[in-house]
Amino acid sequence: MKKVLTIARHEYWVNVRRPDFIIFTSLVPLLGIVALAVSLIFGRQAGGAIVRMFDGGTEVTAVVDQSGGFTPLLPRFEEEFVPYSNEAEARTALEDDEVQRVVVVPNTYPREGDVTVVTEGSRFSGSGTRGLRSFFIAHLIKEIEDKTLQARLIDPYDARVEYVGEQAQASGGVAGEILSVMVPFFFGILLAVTIFVSSGYLVRSVAEEKSSRVIEIVLSSVTPQQLLAGKVIGLGALGLTQILVWIASTAGLSGGLVLLAGIVLPLLLRWEVFVLALVFYILGFGVYAVLIAAIGTLGSSFQESQQITGIFIFVAAVPMMLTGVIMTDPNAMVVRVLSWFPLTAPTTMMLRLPLAAVPWTDVAGSIVLLLVTIPAVVWFGAKVFRLGMLMYGKRPGALEIVRLLRHA
Template identity: 55%
Template sequence: MNNILTIARHEYMVNIRRPGFIFTTLLIPALGTLALLIGSFFAGQAGAFFSNVFESESKPVGVVDHAGLFTPILPEYADEYLLYTDEDQARQAVTDDEILRLIVIPATYPAANEVEFVTTETGIAAIDIEDSGSLDRFFIAHLLRNEADPTLSERVLDPYAAQVVNPEGETEGMTGVLNIILGFVVPYVLSIFLIITIFTTSGYLLRSVAEEKSNRVIEVLLSSVSPQDLLAGKVIGLGALGLTQILVWIVAGFGLSGGVVSLLGVMIPLFARPWVFVLAVLYYLLGFILFAVLMGSVGALGSDMQESQQLGGVFTFIAAVPLMFAGLIFPNPNGLIARIFSWFPLTAPTTMMLRLPLSDVPVLDIIISIAGLLITIPFAIWLGGKLFRLGLLMYGKRPTVREIWRQLRAS
């Protein structure tokens, strides 16, 4: 145990000084700072741009009413719509840019629904007219003003307001964009960050093993400690390194966004469903241990750093598969694909970290995935120790699968 802690402390101290680690750890906050700076720099110009757009929108729309249905214009539309009696004068107003556009309603309306839009706008802005809900309301309001009772015309204009509840009749929290961001985007981004740290830190482990193999320090180490202790010490030390990285990112997030936004962004969704947070941490730890052990073992098998990294890439790829299927997991977080990925130990940590913020994951999946990881990890450590011993001392050539198998059975 003493040895494991000594190794863990050594790995932590050595790797935290690596330029690569410092770079990636500071990169994320630096990118955040950059985004803030760019944002505040362009904020002025963007503001001007948007106010221009809205100013042009706020110009009134001219109406020439040959059918007589829109005269006079209802008071609530009087700000936006301006009635012209002289069509030529109205057309001139469009040309002079006094009004946004002109609607000419022929005498044949409403028997025929064709109306003429006169505008200097082109392309998208012109198409937009068709979809304009406010224009629909303008027409409906004037068509119904003498026909129906006020309540009915009110309902025709604004037919329903949705209240989302679950089957138990409880209201589903906040609705709208903010809720989507807080309840789903933030935990999702957090999951991605956790996954990234798993890959980077287990990558350090692979590097550290491959380095000790290439500089032969490994022989001295293995003459002092067992391969299992060496592997365990490295996993703990580099795990602590990964947590340090996350901590730096979170603290930087607080600093950058003035604390409040981060608190809202990170903490509300977590405290709203604390078990999601607990499970996410659990999957993070289990996932890290599994991948660190695997990466450490294959790191020992390659004959040089590059080859070791290629071998480790296989596991990175497997773990990243759920991210590639995110398009399928997103809309259906409890679908068959998501569930199968959750049951397979190598893809379980990533899949579960993606699924947890998205929905109520079936308890069965949580049990199977955690049980699978708990069974796989001791096996991986045992196997890793063997491969370690085998791979570390085979210089110059990579052991064949047959050799590995023979060795595993032999020892």
């Protein structure tokens, strides 16, 4: 075990210092810093531009008031609404891009409630009537003396909803509910991605040891099983480091608020999902890493090893491609089948768990199956590893591998 840890520590330290690891890991914090820098340097303008890009909320509306109920405009609307005396003038302003919307209130409005809106926005964005409701209500009730009644008419209720059913865990309103699904879901995706990333490091580590011919010196000191285990643990830890850096940097950049409100709370509120995702991460990494490390030894160069292991990565990535199906129906038959197949179970379950109450048979079944698969994979992996590591030159064909394995 001491040797396994020595190998794990060596693999970890060597890879954590690699420029490409540092660059890839720094990407998330760097993007955050860039976003912060943009908002600091360009101030409100840039912020406004970004907000407008996504929101479109600061558009200016021309108001042609023929009913008289909206003249003069209430001071708090003066920034976003500009009075125009006739419709033609307002339409010209719209064409000249001085305003983004024209609202014509005819003199029949008090009786009929009919209003014409001319907008350059798309139907899809719903920009036709956005913000109009509060504008109309505010002007309609300005005559009412009772300020409290005014306030209540504008904002009739502030509901605190108490959930008592099965899905009662989520709190914090609609946003909380969404977060409690989405955060574990993205956490699952993140873990799944980490498996692929770490496996990539593993393939490279194995290929490098083989091509630099250091492997035989190492194998004179440790068994193939120890070497395999050390690599898997070291590089698995490397993957987790990456996730931790990403989460920590998000927290750091947002002053801890995002971490607390956005990630930790939803994860803690659904701790069983969190724990199970971790369990599937460890088991999944166990299966993939051993397989990939072992199969990776059969290539004669890093590129060749990558090609050979690509097929396994592809199988593992199938659930990611079916994210749409999983999101629509987390308990669909195809999803359940994928949960029971050792190579797809970890990723499928990591995506599936946050989205629905997964039948316990599926959870227990796939965990048991993975637990049974791992020793088999380790046994097979060590055999391939022993064979592949010392086989230089041409890549063997599938038949030759099978034949050689019988004698390894």
